Amino acid sequence: MTSKPAHLAPEYADQFKDESVVAAYHTRPPYPESVFDILESLAPDLAGPLLDLGCGTGEIAIPMSRRLWRVVAVDASLPMLQMAKSRGGQEADSIEWVNLPAEEFAYPETYGVVVAAASLHWMDWTTLLPRISSALDPAGFLVLVDVNAFGDAPWLGELRRVIAEYSTNRDYQSFDLIHELISQGLFHVVGSQRTNPQPFSQTVDDYVESFHARNGFSRQRMQNNAATSFDNTVRCLVQPYAIGSLIHTNVDATVIWGRPQVMQ
Numbered sequence: 001m002t003s004k005p006a007h008l009a010p011e012y013a014d015q016f017k018d019e020s021v022v023a024a025y026h027t028r029p030p031y032p033e034s035v036f037d038i039l040e041s042l043a044p045d046l047a048g049p050l051l052d053l054g055c056g057t058g059e060i061a062i063p064m065s066r067r068l069w070r071v072v073a074v075d076a077s078l079p080m081l082q083m084a085k086s087r088g089g090q091e092a093d094s095i096e097w098v099n100l101p102a103e104e105f106a107y108p109e110t111y112g113v114v115v116a117a118a119s120l121h122w123m124d125w126t127t128l129l130p131r132i133s134s135a136l137d138p139a140g141f142l143v144l145v146d147v148n149a150f151g152d153a154p155w156l157g158e159l160r161r162v163i164a165e166y167s168t169n170r171d172y173q174s175f176d177l178i179h180e181l182i183s184q185g186l187f188h189v190v191g192s193q194r195t196n197p198q199p200f201s202q203t204v205d206d207y208v209e210s211f212h213a214r215n216g217f218s219r220q221r222m223q224n225n226a227a228t229s230f231d232n233t234v235r236c237l238v239q240p241y242a243i244g245s246l247i248h249t250n251v252d253a254t255v256i257w258g259r260p261q262v263m264q
Contacts, residue, residue: 004125004180006171013076013122015218016056022079024213025057026087027206029149029251031117032198035060038255039113040067044139047112051135053102053128054119058084058092060145064115065095072111076101103127107135117145121177129186129260141190141257144178149210151197151250155237162237166230167216178256189258197250207247208234 015021039060043050049070052061057080061073071094075081078099085092098105102116103124114132116123132142150156164172181187202210208231211217219227238247 005173005175007169007173008121008175009171012169012171012215015215015221016122017077017079018218018220019079020219021213022057022077022083024209024219025080025083027202027210028213029147029200029202029210029249031059031063031145031147032195032251032253034195034198035145035253035255036063036067038193038195039064039115039143039145042141042143042257043068043112044137047137047140048110049096049112051111051114053105053114053116054122055084055097056080056117056119058088058095060115060117061095062088062091065091068112070094070096072096072098074098074100074102074105103131105131107131109135110137111135112137112140114140114142115145116142118147120144121175125181125184125186130262133260133262136259142187142260143255143257145253145255146177147251147253149251151200151252153238153241153249155241158237159234162230162233163211163216166222166226166233168218168221169216172216186261187258188261189256191258192254192256195253195255197252199248200251201246201248203245204235204239204242204247205245207238 049072050064050068052071052073055061055073055075058073061071065071073095081097081099085097114136136142212219241247
C-alpha cells in the first residue's frame with residue numbers, strides 16, 4: 001500500500017459531496033479550450049470511449065461529448081452528477097453518468113482515454129491504477145489535467161497566507177502528484193503540455209465564492225463567522241485590483257499523459 005499525505009484522506013475528499021461546494025462549483029475558472037484539443041488528439045482512432053474519473057459537474061465530460069463519439073463520466077458525489085446533468089442540458093443526455101468512487105467502478109470495456117482532472121490525488125492509487133491499466137486501449141493514455149486557477153495574480157502571496165489561516169484542512173502540505181506517482185513506480189509519463197494563458201474575468205463576489213468550491217472551504221464545515229471573515233479578507237485583498245466589479249486573471253492548465261505502471 002502506498003502512502004499518501006494526511007491532507008488527502010477520505011474525510012477531506014468527502015467535502016465534494018457537500019451541497020455548498022457543488023453550488024459554488026460554477027465559480028471555479030474553466031479549463032482552457034486547448035485542454036480539449038489535447039484530449040481529442042490523444043484519443044486513438046476507433047478505440048473505446050473517453051472515461052472521465054472524478055468528473056465533478058462535467059467540466060471535461062460535457063465539452064468532450066461534442067468531440068468524441070462516447071463519454072463515460074464517474075464520480076462518487078451524487079450532488080456533483082446531478083449538477084452536471086442539469087447544466088449540460090441535451091448534451092448531458094449523451095453521456096453515461098456513473099455514481100461510484102473510481103475505485104469501485106467495474107471498468108466493463110476498453111477505454112481510449114482515461115482522464116483524471118484535478119481528481120486522482122483523492123483516489124486510492126494502488127487499487128485504481130491496475131484497473132485503469134487493464135481497461136486502457138493499448139494505444140490510449142491515462143491523462144492527468146491540472147488547472148492553474150490563480151495565474152500570476154499580484155495578490156497571490158498574501159492569498160496563500162489567508163488560505164493557510166482559514167482552511168479547515170489543517171493537515172495540508174505541499175504535494176506533487178506526478179512526482180509521487182513516478183517515485184512509487186505507479187506511472188510512466190509519455191508526454192506533457194502546458195497550455196497558453198487564457199484571460200478569465202469574473203466578479204469579485206464570484207472570485208471569493210470560488211474558494212468555497214475547494215477543499216478546506218466548504219461552507220458546511222466552516223464556522224459561520226470564519227466563513228464571513230475569510231470572505232471579507234479575500235474581498236479586501238483583491239478589490240484594489242478590480243476594474244469595476246471584475247477581477248481579471250490568466251488561467252492555464254498542465255496536461256500530462258502516460259501509462260499506469262502495474263506493480264509486480
